[in-house]
Amino acid sequence: MNVPDTQRNGKKNNVRFRVTIVGCGIGGLTLAATISKFTIEQDGIIEVDMYESKSEVSVIGAGVGIWKRSWQVLQDLGFEEELVKREVKVPVDGESRGPIFRKSDQPTPGYDFHDHVMPYGPLGLHRPTLLEILQSKLSANCTIHTSKALVSYTVHAGDNDSGITLHFADNTTAEADILIGADGVYSATRQTMFSGLAEETGNKEYAQYARAEYSGTLAYRGPVPTEKLKEKYPQHIVLNRPKAWCGKSQHVITHPLGPYIGIILYMYRPDLSSPHLARFQNQSVIPSSRDEVLALCEGWEPELREVLECIDPDPSKVSCWVIHRVKPLPFCVLGNVGLIGDAAHAMLPHQGVGGGQAIEDAHLLGRLLTHPKAAVSSPSSPSTLPIILKLYETFRLPAAQKAAEASYDNGLMYEFNYPGLVFGDSQADPNSRGPTPDELKVLGERIGESFTWLKEGDVEGDWQKNGGRVGEDVIVAIFKRPAYDRKKRKKREGLNHRTGLYI
Numbered sequence: 001m002n003v004p005d006t007q008r009n010g011k012k013n014n015v016r017f018r019v020t021i022v023g024c025g026i027g028g029l030t031l032a033a034t035i036s037k038f039t040i041e042q043d044g045i046i047e048v049d050m051y052e053s054k055s056e057v058s059v060i061g062a063g064v065g066i067w068k069r070s071w072q073v074l075q076d077l078g079f080e081e082e083l084v085k086r087e088v089k090v091p092v093d094g095e096s097r098g099p100i101f102r103k104s105d106q107p108t109p110g111y112d113f114h115d116h117v118m119p120y121g122p123l124g125l126h127r128p129t130l131l132e133i134l135q136s137k138l139s140a141n142c143t144i145h146t147s148k149a150l151v152s153y154t155v156h157a158g159d160n161d162s163g164i165t166l167h168f169a170d171n172t173t174a175e176a177d178i179l180i181g182a183d184g185v186y187s188a189t190r191q192t193m194f195s196g197l198a199e200e201t202g203n204k205e206y207a208q209y210a211r212a213e214y215s216g217t218l219a220y221r222g223p224v225p226t227e228k229l230k231e232k233y234p235q236h237i238v239l240n241r242p243k244a245w246c247g248k249s250q251h252v253i254t255h256p257l258g259p260y261i262g263i264i265l266y267m268y269r270p271d272l273s274s275p276h277l278a279r280f281q282n283q284s285v286i287p288s289s290r291d292e293v294l295a296l297c298e299g300w301e302p303e304l305r306e307v308l309e310c311i312d313p314d315p316s317k318v319s320c321w322v323i324h325r326v327k328p329l330p331f332c333v334l335g336n337v338g339l340i341g342d343a344a345h346a347m348l349p350h351q352g353v354g355g356g357q358a359i360e361d362a363h364l365l366g367r368l369l370t371h372p373k374a375a376v377s378s379p380s381s382p383s384t385l386p387i388i389l390k391l392y393e394t395f396r397l398p399a400a401q402k403a404a405e406a407s408y409d410n411g412l413m414y415e416f417n418y419p420g421l422v423f424g425d426s427q428a429d430p431n432s433r434g435p436t437p438d439e440l441k442v443l444g445e446r447i448g449e450s451f452t453w454l455k456e457g458d459v460e461g462d463w464q465k466n467g468g469r470v471g472e473d474v475i476v477a478i479f480k481r482p483a484y485d486r487k488k489r490k491k492r493e494g495l496n497h498r499t500g501l502y503i
């Protein structure tokens with residue numbers, strides 16, 4: 001194994017096993033913090049090695065929505081105290097006011113059609129603050145290695161167990177007992193898992209899960225300085241409440257954030273030959289400009305255009321993002337390798353729950369891994385880690401995939417493309433009519449209902465349910481699931497060196 005960047009202090013001899021996490025984003029750090037909190041050291045230490053491709057643990061600004069269950073996880077990790085110290089508001093249980101939805105794709109003034117009530121007062125937590133607090137919760141048994149971009153991994157059989165070798169872009173390697181890919185939407189861990197499986201089994205179907213796919217959506221972001229808007233329009237409706245400005249196949253979210261108004265224009269262009277897409281080449285973010293955003297809202301209502309005209313004219317402040325997602329995976333665990341967060345289920349952001357799903361994955365997996373029965377193999381018993389990982393997958397993957405589906409549906413609703421409530425583009429086609437106020441009322445009700453799941457459940461209950469299953473004879477139940485088509489797999493003896501699957 002290569003010498004880590006930060007050498008641990010002294011050799012510990014009661015190490016139960018090592019968890020290797022690739023990616024120090026929301027999911028990876030929550031997992032390490034959960035392991036740090038729940039490891040009972042008298043049972044032995046769980047060492048955690050984290051590998052991050054960037055030269056430091058960092059994230060681009062902006063907020064991440066924290067709903068009920070993800071807040072419970074963060075509370076468990078001691079966030080309430082930390083946020084109070086930083087004078088950041090903590091979320092309150094119960095309803096709160098959300099954005100006002102408005103029909104805007106018309107040259108005359110638009111109108112409100114849905115005053116959204118959130119089923120739970122979510123916290124818009126500043127991403128750098130979230131990562132900073134998570135990092136402060138890591139125990140001395142966690143080591144972060146920066147500037148380590150995973151390229152691939154290989155699995156090899158050891159004397160008692162299979163081990164994993166990680167291969168990094170700087171040509172170094174590291175060894176792991178268990179590998180968790182928390183490396184985001186473009187996950188190298190997922191790519192290795194599924195492209196390796198396609199190659200080794202001869203089933204090309206697996207290859208479709210290796211790479212992220214275009215979601216059909218582009219997002220433009222650019223701030224509006226609040227003072228600048230106030231000078232021109234002191235009573236403007238964006239100053240007090242978040243707004244969703246809806247129209248055919250695109251919508252704009254405006255959010256008052258103190259010194260500036262956050263603006264995101266989402267545009268649905270599923271056509272892969274769209275000229276908008278051609279500009280990206282291999283990048284996921286490219287520079288844009290105020291004029292480009294304004295041009296996309298040509299013919300939209302005056303009140304929206306007034307705001308967009310105040311976007312910071314500095315082109316470096318305006319960007320366009322291509323949003324990729326992960327096709328619903330048939331599984332996210334293979335042997336001793338698992339995926340969490342965006343690596344397993346990157347989704348569209350229309351419910352603001354991708355970060356929360358990463359937090360929930362990390363919490364359940366972290367608690368399962370710190371269960372006293374989680375162990376690598378010994379002369380008397382086999383490793384329980386693959387079963388622990390499968391338990392995590394069985395519970396979390398369907399839940400996160402449901403959230404991804406809901407996020408996709410919400411995009412269709414905001415952009416008048418929802419099945420049964422599809423309305424034409426009256427601007428592009430004079431024969432096509434837009435929605436009537438009555439139809440928009442129904443749409444508004446659907447939007448309201450689509451968020452109700454966010455107030456349900458509790459993570460402690462999820463943990464109790466799953467933690468209680470560790471040690472039971474769950475193997476049969478889990479492996480009976482039709483996770484992948486075993487019949488089509490090429491028959492071979494032994495351990496597959498890329499995927500770790502015995503075939």
Ligand SMILES: Cc1cc2nc3c(=O)[nH]c(=O)nc-3n(C[C@H](O)[C@H](O)[C@H](O)COP(=O)(O)OP(=O)(O)OC[C@H]3O[C@@H](n4cnc5c(N)ncnc54)[C@H](O)[C@@H]3O)c2cc1C
Binds near residue numbers: 149151342
């Ligand atoms: C426009 C937009 C708006 C959004 N708004 C919201 C919102 O309001 N609320 C919400 O909950 N979610 C939102 N999301 C989604 C949210 O950002 C993600 O779901 C969340 O960041 C996922 O966390 P993660 O830890 O899985 O991945 P990430 O946050 O992407 O972290 C992955 C980490 O892995 C590192 N990494 C990547 N590749 C490698 C490699 N090969 N080797 C080593 N390290 C690697 C990266 O540098 C990064 O640090 C939004 C997303 C978008 C695009």
